[in-house]
Amino acid sequence: MIFRVPVGLLCASALSFTVGAWNEGGVGRSAEATERPAEAGAETEPLDGILDVRVGEAVDLDFVVTQRSDRRLELSFQDGRTHEVVILDAAGTPVWQWSEGRLFTRAMQQRVLRRGDQLAFRERWVPTKPGAYTAIATLRSREHPITERVAFVVPAG
Numbered sequence: 001m002i003f004r005v006p007v008g009l010l011c012a013s014a015l016s017f018t019v020g021a022w023n024e025g026g027v028g029r030s031a032e033a034t035e036r037p038a039e040a041g042a043e044t045e046p047l048d049g050i051l052d053v054r055v056g057e058a059v060d061l062d063f064v065v066t067q068r069s070d071r072r073l074e075l076s077f078q079d080g081r082t083h084e085v086v087i088l089d090a091a092g093t094p095v096w097q098w099s100e101g102r103l104f105t106r107a108m109q110q111r112v113l114r115r116g117d118q119l120a121f122r123e124r125w126v127p128t129k130p131g132a133y134t135a136i137a138t139l140r141s142r143e144h145p146i147t148e149r150v151a152f153v154v155p156a157g
Helices: 007-023
Strands: 047-055 059-067 073-077 083-089 094-097 109-113 118-125 131-139 146-154
Touching: 047 131, 047 146, 059 083, 059 131, 059 146, 083 118
Parallel strands: none
Antiparallel strands: 047 059, 059 118, 073 109, 083 094, 083 131, 131 146
16 A cells, blocks of 8 residues: 655645754854763763863864763754854954855754764864854754853953
8 A cells, every 4th residue: 555645745745844953053052051960860961062262373273072971862954054253352252253254964864972072072272363252152952052161361462
């Protein structure tokens, strides 16, 4: 027996799935938004994130996410942009965003991490003036988003 599904129903399902994925975009949540109170007996977040910022002629940013759970962890990303890095000035205004001007695939992707596996991202920003800044790096996983913040200073000349 052959089942016939109306093409309109299939298209509507695909469209609602795609629009839902687009609405989850953005730079990410602040560190405060990702913290959850630990409940008795509840498992803690299985990923650890570290953002290392080194200031020289340019600012080098290393964002490393480590899987620390004993179970296999599946991460899904809505598109090719798996992470984001943003630099804010002292007033909290974005002065640089890693993804700006870049093109990303629209295909969803999955990554499987076992205990000790890491995702590492290295980015570089060239500041135009000295001052106090904050770097914000976000892993854009649907299941386990992580945001790390680091304040730093670019010295004068």
